Amino acid sequence: MSINDTADKIISMEIRGAGKIAREAVSALRDHAETLPRTGDVSIFIREMEQAAGILLATRPTAVSLPNAIQIVMRDVRSSKNEEAARRNLREKANEFIWSSRTALDRISVMGANHIPDGSVIMTxxxxxxxxxxxxxxxRQGKDIEVYATEVRPWNQGRITIKTLNEHEIPTTYIVDSAARTMMKEVDLVIVGADAITVNGAVVNKIGTSQIALCAHEARKNVIVTAETYKFAPRTILGERIQIEERPTDEVLPDDIAAGLPFVRIKNPVFDVTPAEYIDLIITEAGAIPPHLAFTIMREYLGWGLDELQNQFL
Ligand code: RUB
Known part of the structure; x- marks a missing residue:
């Protein structure tokens, strides 16, 4: 798919979810390189690729998987000696990223499943x-489990979730977001994904995650976050904050209704931050860690991020 089509689909949320956004962006970069005519000048190739990367980066601001994936793929391209090497590096890194991100998902699924006791009721x-x-x-391992899935206003991603759970014949109860606290007493543990994880172990995920984590904390239920290592945000070491995406207000209230309510302001932040205190475990493909060890993942698995941060201080 072209860069512009991929960018449009990410903005319109046809392509959504932090992992998928990263894989599709990388695959669009790889395909874009093939459309560029060979000039023999590596700097022209790099410039064109940076421009394409910029279009993808400007789509949605919160999921750190997107800049991380682009960085993983572009890093060696930037230091390539000639055009052919740059093209080869891009192709290899892109294929490697897509493959390793799928492998990471498989590993996380197995590790995550090991943390789900037989008979569990899970909220996601x-x-x-x-x-x-x-x-x-x-x-699949034969555990007898049940799920409470939230609606996820305003985009109703919960409907995709219940469809998948239904396909796998997993007994599921569908609830509105505001029923989370009431239903928490029926639940044994909460499992969610992440768009970004900061150095202090805070998890940025879909708006409402922090309320659910707070309810789970109050009810003494465990909160497990499942996240690939490329969702950790090294720049938060410098104190940089994760930007929370605000989407159009008509996703919350149609414009014609809003137009008749001149004193009403509408806000539509689509992610929130759950502090580390409300998270029991983060499961990555490299192992399960308590949130306060987020830095070790950044050091071991996103070492490039730290190199670059160090360079900024030299
Ligand atoms: C999706 C969302 C998901 C994370 C993790 O938000 O918050 O929980 O992206 O997903 P949106 P995954 O629908 O706004 O993109 O585990 O698939 O990467």
């Missing part, structure tokens, strides 16, 4: 491939 929020992968794997 939004539509995360990593969280759903773990739930589906637990079912």
């Amino acid at each position: 929020h939004c539509n995360s491939s990593a969280a759903l992968g773990s739930i589906i794997e637990a079912k």
Whole structure:
């Protein structure tokens, strides 16, 4: 798919979910390189690729998987000695990223399933491939599980979640977002995905995640976050904040109704931040960690992020 088509689909949320956004962006970059005529000048190739990367980066601001994936793929391209090497590096890194991101999902699913005891009732929020992968794997292992899935206003990603759970014949109860606290007493653990994880172990995920985590904390229920290592945000070491995406207000209230309510303001933040205190475990493909060890994942698995941060201080 072309860069512009991919960017449009990410903006309109036809392509959504942090992992999928990253894979589709990388695959669009790889395809874009093939459309560029060979000039023999590596700097022209790099410039064209940077421009394409910029279009993808400007789509949605919160999921750190997107800049991380682009960085993983573009890093060696930027230091390539000639055009052929740059093209080869891009192709290889892109294929490697797509493959390793799928492998990461499989590993997380198995590890996640190991943390779901037989007989568990799980609450999930939004539509995360990593969280759903773990739930589906637990079912595949023969565990008797049940799920509470939230609606996820205003985009109703919960409908995608219940469709998938239904396909896997997992007994599921569908609830409105505001029923989370009331239903928490029926639940044993919460499993969600992540769009970004900060150095202090805070998790950025779909709006409403922090309320659910707070309810789980109050009810002494465990909260498990499933996230690939490329969802950790090294720049938060410098104190940089994750930008929370605000989407158009007509997603919340149609413009014609809003027009008749001149004193009413509408806000539509689509992600929120759950502090580390409300999270028991983060499951990555590299292992399960308590949230306060987020830095170790950044150091071990996103070492490039730290190199670049260090360079900024030299
Ligand atoms: C999706 C969302 C998901 C994470 C993780 O939000 O918050 O929980 O992206 O998903 P949106 P995954 O629908 O606005 O993109 O585990 O699939 O990467």
